[in-house]
Amino acid sequence: MCGIVGAFWKNRPHDAERLLGDALDCLKLRGPNDRGAEFESSGSGALAFGHTRLSVIDLSDAGHQPMRSADGRYAIIFNGEIYNYRELRAELQSGGEEFVSASDTEVLLRAWIVWGEACLPRLDGMFAFAVHDRQTNRLTCCRDAFGIKPFFYVAEDDAFLFGSTHPAMVALRGAPPRPNWQRCYDYLVHGDYDSNDETFIADVRHLPPAHLIEFDMGSCSVTRLAKWWSPSFVQRGEHSLASATEAVREAFLGSIRRQLRSDVQIGAALSGGIDSSAVVCAMRRVEPMAEINTFSYIASGTPLNEEKWVDLVNSHVDARPHKIEANEEDLLRDLDDLLIAQGEPFGSTSIYAQYCVFRLAREKGVTVTLDGQGADEMLAGYSGYPGYRLLSLLETSGVGAAHRFAREWASWPSRSYRLGLMELGRVALPDGLYAAARKRIGRDFQPDWLDIEAFEAHGVHFQEARPPRSKAARGRRVAEQLTKSLQERGLPALLRHADRNSMRFSVESRVPFLTIELAELLLALPEEYLISPTGESKSVFRAAMRGIVPDAILDRRDKVGFATPEQQWLTAIAPQLRATLSRDAELVPLLKAARLVAAFDAVIEGRQPFSWQVWRWFNFARWYVTTGVQA
Incomplete structure (x- = not known):
């Protein structure tokens, strides 16, 4: 289990190393055992791959990432586990493939080289990974069938950025996040989130479950977004x-x-x-x-x-x-x-x-x-x-x-x-x-x-x-x-x-x-x-x-x-929540702070029925302020 982050810049920023380093810092808890970063430049731009590793299978240095194929054509960064890696490894070996580690990452890389995207339905596991093919000058990113492992991305006119977490994406972009107003509304009013490819941050998207996305570095464009299962x-x-x-x-x-x-x-x-x-x-x-x-x-x-x-x-x-x-x-x-x-x-x-x-x-x-x-x-x-x-x-x-x-x-x-x-x-x-x-x-x-x-x-x-x-x-x-x-x-x-x-x-x-x-x-x-x-x-x-x-x-x-006595808890700490909500809501231009606090009071005082809305009010305002979102 790991954290991944990557970027292709048509025009490499002068502080690209710092941006990648800051993004990797955001992933240290996802991968406390190892860290790797690589830059590769070509006539079309610069590619950065970063990885932090939580060692679970093959604890040796042989599982270090980014991992390259023996001929240098392919490079992979991978977050997840492939549980049937032993069976896939045996099948690949029977076809003449050779391995230098006991890691599932190497099995995934060899499976991609041999079978291409046809390997995806054969993977029993959870995964989000990116593969760079030097020969085709193409980057392919894939997410598991159910979206167990996260994959965020931003496609811009002169860049393609991706990573395992929102903070890593914000660090890689080097600019304050802006709110996605539709997703904020969906959450606040309907309790709806993580139900489509949009996130709470404008321009940052999920790669949906069971999808892959191809990015052509020559044209600096997404050429394909497809569902594989x-x-x-x-x-x-x-x-x-x-x-x-x-x-x-x-x-x-x-x-x-x-x-x-x-x-x-x-x-x-x-x-x-x-x-x-x-x-x-x-x-x-x-x-x-x-x-x-x-x-x-x-x-x-x-x-x-x-x-x-x-x-x-x-x-x-x-x-x-x-x-x-x-x-x-x-x-x-x-x-x-x-x-x-x-x-x-x-x-x-x-x-x-x-x-x-x-x-x-x-x-x-x-x-x-x-x-x-x-x-x-x-x-x-x-x-x-x-x-x-x-x-x-x-x-x-x-x-x-x-x-x-x-x-x-x-x-x-x-x-x-x-x-x-x-x-x-x-x-x-x-x-x-x-x-x-x-x-x-x-x-x-x-x-x-x-x-x-x-x-x-x-x-x-x-x-x-x-x-x-x-x-x-x-x-x-x-x-x-x-x-x-x-x-x-x-x-x-x-x-x-x-x-x-x-x-x-x-x-x-x-x-x-x-x-x-x-x-x-x-x-x-x-x-x-x-x-x-x-x-x-x-x-x-x-x-x-x-x-x-x-x-x-x-x-x-x-x-x-794993349920909590939410009404009991929130009622008991209502004074502290109200103080924080009153302060934070004033800083959120999407909300009318005085009316929001009045609605909070009506619920806590029993004048309106208790609902999960109380948590959503507090959670949203606190998230907006602590993450530095700017409308």
Whole structure:
């Protein structure tokens, strides 16, 4: 796991070495074990490659980057891990390729040389990398199928810049960042972020999941932006439930087995829910004698406390447990560090619980953790995507079938028949009716604490981006939405949180659910295998884990995860938050500070219902000020 940064300048700046050095300084926590930088000049301009390394596989100097091919034609910088590197290495060796290291970086470089971009779907891993081909004078940058590893870029008339973090990009550009007004609006009003290729900083873009971008240095232009893999919602195969259960079990255990490959100590993040418990129990299944360290956030004294489930799993696999608790005073102390680590605004204080877990792993000397992230978006978790499932049933089986499902689904905790119908409305209502319904319940698309005229001047669209529905997905609305959750709104934000939190403490976070093999298997199954007729979410996976995970975990009917008592915390520290918000909001030209503080007071004093909006107000204003954004 590493940090990468690079630039092509048509006219090399006089301080190029300083700019690259400053950018690499921003990546030191992503790669504390090694650092490399190279410049190469040609008639078309100057190319800079920089890399910081967190050593995980092949700890020797042979894994140093930038890495060049033996003939000098290709150079690569790579952030991530290729878990099936041993299998790929053996295949390449059988074709005559020779290796000088045991690193997965060299395997990736040789795979690119031999197979080109056709190697990408064959990679089981998480990655963001750039390859320079001297012969074609071309730079190719690629990102993994789910966007687990970050890749930001800026394409200008006379330069192409890229890197692993926002601060590195800002340092490389050598100029204060400017806000992306549309993304700021989307976050503040709709809680939407990391759902497309735009970031909170103007001109800085994400390379989307499963994409590559080609840059021609001769013409100083992007010549291609292409998607190399797309998940499909089409039902395929004739799996019985029994055969599907077996296939899911084998695919998941295979992923766990490959992701346990490491030359440093491995642990697991354990919340006590089905997903993280399955990861820990599967680790024991494939490595019966291994030492397993687990790391858990405990919300003692609150309804969110998962400790009894954490203890059950640890006892079941004979793990060495490590637990951490936190309160509002801890949050207040760590707030700025958390915000700086994330780089952009985010959704809720639950991200702080994850931050604490990764800090604990680092304190205990563990460099790699396995995590259950992505299971919900592959298996229709959370509350079971009820709106989409109801729409599928209406399109295929009629009102009666939808009514029967809604009634069964409503029998689970924290659900109701009315809530199911509301979810259906959220999915199926036309945009105009949806906006009217939102306003009726107090969620105005143009709140008075925003400077609406300023947003209008910057061309902002005052609407919520709702995913379109395809006619081809009739009867497959859950599967269709899962494909969007995996690569658009949903999982990308969660992966960003985990990547930034783990890298803050130089920990590599692996996500064994997120493989192309498992995604293609699950998304091709009948929807009732994912959400049973009784409303059970992750149904086929629960069945697949029988005999591996304790039944008490698999039979859970609630979902908590690393959640924090947000309302309790924010209310307790409201005076401190209000003081900071009052000061910071005055410095943010996008906001009307007095009205924003009045809205904050109304919520804290109980005159308005509590919502995540409180956190978004504070998070956004603090981010804007601490990162030096200038409108």
